[in-house]
Amino acid sequence: xxxxxxxxxxxxxxxxTGHPLRPLVRMDQLWELARAWYSTRLLPESRRPQPAEMRQxxxxxxxxxxxxxxxxxxxx
Amino acid sequence: xxxxxxxxxxxxxxxxxxxxxxxxxxxxARVGAAVPQxxxxxxxxxxxxxxxLEADAESIRMxxxxxxxxxxxxxxxxxxxxxxxCAWDALGIPAALHKPAIVQSRCEQSMEPLELAISxxxxxxxxxxxxxxxxxxxxxxxxxxx
Numbered sequence: 001x002x003x004x005x006x007x008x009x010x011x012x013x014x015x016x017t018g019h020p021l022r023p024l025v026r027m028d029q030l031w032e033l034a035r036a037w038y039s040t041r042l043l044p045e046s047r048r049p050q051p052a053e054m055r056q057x058x059x060x061x062x063x064x065x066x067x068x069x070x071x072x073x074x075x076x
Numbered sequence: 077x078x079x080x081x082x083x084x085x086x087x088x089x090x091x092x093x094x095x096x097x098x099x100x101x102x103x104x105a106r107v108g109a110a111v112p113q114x115x116x117x118x119x120x121x122x123x124x125x126x127x128x129l130e131a132d133a134e135s136i137r138m139x140x141x142x143x144x145x146x147x148x149x150x151x152x153x154x155x156x157x158x159x160x161x162c163a164w165d166a167l168g169i170p171a172a173l174h175k176p177a178i179v180q181s182r183c184e185q186s187m188e189p190l191e192l193a194i195s196x197x198x199x200x201x202x203x204x205x206x207x208x209x210x211x212x213x214x215x216x217x218x219x220x221x222x
Contacts, residue, residue, distance in 0.1 A: 001161075001162035001163045001164045001165075001206065001207075001208045001222060002162070002163050002184040002206070002207055002208070003163045003166075003181050003182065003183060003184065003190050003204055003205070003206060004183050004184060004185060004204065004205045004206075004207055005183040005185070005186055005188050005190075005203075005204060005205075006203065006204075006205065007205060009183055009184075009185040009186055010185070010205060010207045012185050013184055013185035013207075016185070019209040020209060021207075022207055022208055022209055022211075024205045024206070024207055025205065025206040025207070025208075026205065026206075027167075027192070027199045027202045027204055027205075027206070028198060028199065029206075030163070030164060030167050030199075030206045031167050031171070031194075031198040031199050032198075033164060033167075034141070034164060034165075034167035034168040034170075034171040035171045037140075037141075037164075037168055037171075038140070038141050038165075038168040038169075038171045038172040039171050039172065039174070041088065041140075041141070041168075041172040042085075042088045042089070042092060042172055042173070044077065044081060044085060048125065048126075054212065058212075066211070067211050067212065068211075068212050069211075069212060069213060070212045070213055071212075071213035
């Protein structure tokens, strides 16, 4: 999970490393993801989002497609 | 409150206060428990994916969003410097702390430095992007790589 200066630089990095190009996320979207995951992390009631919540969070941010599908059997 | 929850909160309180990882001994002293008991709790928190531990099974590698080891993603808030596990967690630290922060990192392709101010309203306007090569369903297959 990395930062890039622009889409061109992401594409160049993927070409260089052989990694596939994945959906790009803007900083405002990343902030909402960070808040969804961590805004209660220091509190007693904190818990990680479960798959159904993850799907809702991603959908709200227009992060759609199989890349963002958490597939519940992968989460303990 | 269970001892496990006390230990979990103590771990996060320690990271938030000083920016570095606590040891098993630190947490045992903080919650008033025996070191072996806290070591067991660390193992349970790892099983719950609350912590990622080093090979010694007790040193904290990750207590997301905090990193127990130095990384390229540095966050400064209220005079404390933190390390984040990844770009997502770099924004996760100010989100967890509920404090303004400066995120310092880099473009992975060009190595240009990133400095991003985070206020209570979120990040300043920026054209920088986040990219993850691992699909969501595979994030925990190798969370350090992810």
